[in-house]
């Protein structure tokens with residue numbers, strides 16, 4: 211049958227996994243077609259994920275810092291939040307990046323086809339475009355179709371007050387009272403932004419702890435602060451019913467300490483996880499195996515069960531993070547180009563860009579305990595950091611987890627302002643096989659928050675300097 215185009219490598223999905231893979235493959239001399247259903251490149255991360263959320267969180271930080279300076283002799287008055295202007299600025303940031311991707315694609319002669327793609331055989335894909343159906347034949351394919359927000363069955367999804375993270379990032383107005391269902395990274399980041407914008411926040415989390423995959427001591431730093439700012443945080447609690455009441459939504463909460471009376475909210479954000487988009491890409495026509503949960507299993511070269519088809523990013527499993535997707539994208543493109551490489555990283559760092567931020571990498575205590583891995587830890591509290599005190603934010607800690615025999619770094623976590631940036635040093639330490647001495651003997655600039663890493667290492671060696 212008719213073929214409208216041919217390429218060495220077809221990439222399905224233009225998120226951080228897909229565009230990275232497409233660009234790398236083109237740089238390695240391949241003829242590449244990149245298929246994306248939306249007009250803008252960049253996937254979830256650039257359009258409705260990492261980037262717009264960080265724009266709001268920056269605004270949130272400015273607002274709260276300005277507000278808190280009132281306690282230290284600088285009064286700036288009550289901020290006026292212009293939702294429309296804030297949204298415009300955020301959209302501008304996103305557009306700058308997605309336009310940038312489009313020109314990077316052009317510069318590399320990556321052909322972008324806008325439309326919804328579906329495999330029709332192991333070597334062909336059909337794309338529904340605005341101009342009709344296009345059939346592409348490829349030698350290799352990389353599936354980078356990403357994930358979507360999980361929905362809760364039975365909730366009134368046609369009600370304007372019910373939203374997922376994409377709706378929350380749309381910021382049509384500043385609601386008075388918002389319920390956030392799900393105390394994971396995405397829910398808490400949105401809660402943090404809206405709280406700063408003036409919304410009264412209630413968080414409901416089914417697990418016994420917010421951000422369940424991070425260690426309790428780290429999460430506590432965040433929990434302590436937000437529990438003072440938010441209206442309520444319910445752990446071990448579920449929303450068992452959600453009903454429209456005019457413009458509002460009424461939620462029934464069941465669990466530890468939850469109110470017996472149903473509660474009304476102007477907005478309800480559902481942030482209970484994400485599902486891979488593996489079911490709607492015709493994978494079966496190419497023979498690509500999809501597991502029960504909808505993820506595509508891959509080997510260390512990012513190969514699926516079909517040797518010339520690869521999968522990367524959210525669609526091939528946890529953690530669903532942009533930097534994992536792009537790292538895997540490079541590997542897939544390089545393997546296709548015949549390079550000897552594999553996705554073999556020590557760790558994929560995790561960051562919640564909340565206020566305060568919490569960030570962790572490598573082994574956590576939760577994991578060490580559940581897997582019976584021997585470890586030791588040392589913690590440096592930010593209340594002893596001069597820099598943290600000068601920022602009026604000494605709510606933080608820096609923790610190192612290390613091997614009791616070799617003192618090599620196995621994991622680490624940071625809670626506090628800029629924790630996400632500070633974490634990079636720990637990630638590098640883990641990748642380089644650094645031990646406590648390496649970290650303690652590295653001279654860190656004073657006064658910085660990064661010193662807390664050195665001081666945590668000194669604490670581990672039992673040689674802490676009393677330095678502010």
Ligand code: FAD
Pocket residue numbers: 222223224225226227228245246247248252253254255256258259260261263325326327328354355356357375376396487490491522523524525530531532533534535563
């Ligand atoms: P995606 O970004 O999901 O891209 C997949 C693309 O494939 C999409 O553009 C989609 O339209 C397209 N597609 C799917 N099916 C088809 C088809 N059949 N035909 C054509 N096109 C198709 N991660 C971080 O690391 N840091 C953060 O700060 C962060 N913040 C986030 C905040 C929010 C609110 C959300 C929702 C996510 C956040 N994430 C963050 C997660 C991050 O966005 C994802 O891990 C990342 O986007 C995954 O990249 P990907 O390339 O696998 O897929």
